[in-house]
Amino acid sequence: MAKPIIFCDFDGTVTQSDNIIAIMKKFAPPEWLELKDQILSRKISINEGVGKLFSLLSSDLKDDITKFAIENAKIRPGFKEFVDFARVKSIPLYIVSGGIDFFVQPILAEYAPFDGIYCNESDFSGETIEILWPHKCDSLCDNDCGCCKPSIIRQLNCGEDSFKIVIGDSVTDLEAAKHADFVLARDLLQEKCEEWGINHQGFQTFFDCIDEINKRIEVGELSC
Ligand SMILES: [Mg+2]
Ligand SMILES: [Zn+2]
8 A cells, every 4th residue: 555745835835825926026126027927937947037036136125025925924724734634644744845945934833843844045145135946956857946846756765655645736846746646736737737637636725635635545545
């Protein structure tokens, strides 16, 4: 029987909407819109696009941006219950995020501990905000992901009997979804899973995610 292991996105998944988009809407000059379109249409890589987006912002804004991101973030219903569910069932739960440490870490703090939190990092020591990429693509990914979810999945080396569940919503989850045994998807990710014939189910809340995983445990498809 397969052992479930969960890789959960952060922006637009744990939170109801994308924190980077919210930050840009609030603080960035209008050029950010074109960069956003280029990222979403995959004309430029996530790494390049997100780096350029944050370079539009002055490092002096650090405190304002951090405060705004934390206050603005709405957690998707059922997340707390979902984290408890994974803990009770001893299902490893990793947060893999294309978001940035200065808002990902404080927002997740009250739900900790996780088996791991992977996200990008930030440097406010220069004139504008610089994004650091501690989880770049390995030699098997040429997608220039920024925070490379498939590389993280490979690095964790889950084992032959693992059943990899990817939860996500958008462009940063596409490569991870291709490596998943099952995807819980919203929004753009859901459309792409349909288009590419990836084994998936849509969801609205984390209660839906609990139900979908529980179903598979009950029929004996998964053991934990
Ligand atoms: Mg997302
Ligand atoms: Zn990659």
